[in-house]
Amino acid sequence: MHDTARTVVIHEFGGPEVLRFEDRPLGEPGPGEVRIRHHACGLNFIDVYHRTGLYPLQLPHALGMEAAGVIEAVGEGVTHLEPGQRAAYAADPPGAYCEARVMPAAQVCPLPDGISFETAAAMMLKGMTVEYLFHRTTPLKRGDTVLFHAAAGGVGLIACQWAKSEGIKLIGTAGTDEKCRLAHFNGATHCINYRTENFVERVRELTDGKGVDAVMDSIGADTFEGSLDCLKPLGMMISFGNASGPVPPFNLGILAQKGSLKITRPTLFTHIANHTVCQAMARRLFGKVEGGEVKIHIDQRFHLENVADAHRALEARQTTGSTILEL
Structure with a gap:
């Protein structure tokens, strides 16, 4: 030794x-x-x-x-x-x-x-993070739709494949067309280049105005408000990272105004x-x-x-x- x-x-x-x-x-x-x-x-x-x-x-x-x-x-x-x-x-x-x-x-x-x-x-x-996002955070079933930021990253590429394997539609975001193609190749139903498209508007288009069942957001400050606007009523906002900086304080009343939304800030290490x-x-x-x-x-x-x-x-x-x- x-x-x-x-x-x-x-x-x-x-x-x-x-x-x-x-x-x-x-x-x-x-x-x-x-x-x-x-x-x-x-x-x-x-x-x-x-x-x-x-x-x-x-x-x-x-x-x-x-x-x-x-x-x-x-x-x-x-x-x-x-x-x-x-x-x-x-x-x-x-x-x-x-x-x-x-x-x-x-x-x-x-x-x-x-x-x-x-x-x-x-x-x-990364893999156990995806496991708890899809199985231990909010009920998700075949046919549900989630928005996943940073879909071409280490967690994101696993999430794209995981969602596909369980019949969940995953709309990803990424910062380049190349990264979007990578996410799509790995199972994302759609991927939005957030540098060239407004991801909130595009999510609304892709869901016929209904919004998604859950948002999985590891970006933090830069995407938080837009992520809330992508949710359907009673949807779940899962904020699990701070790549762009921590989410600033906000008024909980916003969740009521946007459709009785739910929010959680989980960590892998609790699970x-x-x-x-x-x-x-x-x-x-x-x-x-x-x-x-x-x-x-x-x-x-x-x-x-x-x-x-x-x-x-x-x-x-x-x-x-x-x-x-x-x-």
């Missing part, structure tokens, strides 16, 4: 330049913990939120929420994993940008042999806090991938040493699909 693991750490909040490398001691897992050696790590917008301080961490702190690798050791009480087993996770606390780590075992999931480490690292956080629920969500995701209903697109690869460049590309919206960090 190596005594230390190269780890990405921040000592202050800021831009990609605050990311630095440290060799951190590993040690043995305690009760309810595992030690996992990573083969690949995932990149997500929540990592940017942690780096900038939008989601504050107690500093210094390691970053990264998602990875896949091999279990090296298990602590007392861990029964669902064993040394030598392939595994993957999306989990608190941050610290996945590293060669290896000791961490709580409850959200680490056994990885089927048919799914590669790279695919798993690209899909755990996976329960071990049994987390493992069930992962199994459903693995089933979608192994069954061919969902293909994970890894469109960018960076070595862990170049993590700052990966953050810059993500923030500049220069990425499509998923991005992984290779070790």
Whole structure:
């Protein structure tokens, strides 16, 4: 066993330049913990939120929420994993940008042999996010229509395929015609280029003026008001991210004026806090991938040493699909 693991750490909040490398001691897992050696790590917008301080961490702190690798050791009480087993996770606390780590075992999931480490690292956080959006947030059934912003991103491309597999019509938005074509290829019924079209007007046209049953919005400030205007009466607004900045305070009375709308601000980590629920969500995701209903697109690869460049590309919206960090 190596005594230390190269780890990405921040000592202050800021831009990609605050990311630095440290060799951190590993040690043995305690009760309810595992030690996992990573083969690949995932990149997500929540990592940017942690780096900038939008989601504050107690500093210094390691970053990264998602990875896949091999279990090296298990602590007392861990029964669902064993040394030598392939595994993957999306989990608190941050610290996945590293060669290896000791961490709580409850959200680490056994990885089927048919799914590669790279695919798993690209899909755990994004795929389980889609799982809770479609199955644990508001009732959705075959024939319903949802609006999904950033449909060509890592979460978006999984959502397009997931919706198609369950007979749900997904109207996507994206920032270029190329990204719109990518979303459509992956199962979006329609995709709107928000730079050249008014997405609210276009959604109304596509739904014969009725609006959609639910909006799934990870953009935040820039799209929030328009998203509300896309909903049918009693529709559900699911605000699950802040890529353009947090949604400012608003008058709840607007929800009544626009048709008794509902709104929620969920997080993946609330859903996976329960071990049994987390493992069930992962199994459903693995089933979608192994069954061919969902293909994970890894469109960018960076070595862990170049993590700052990966953050810059993500923030500049220069990425499509998923991005992984290779070790």
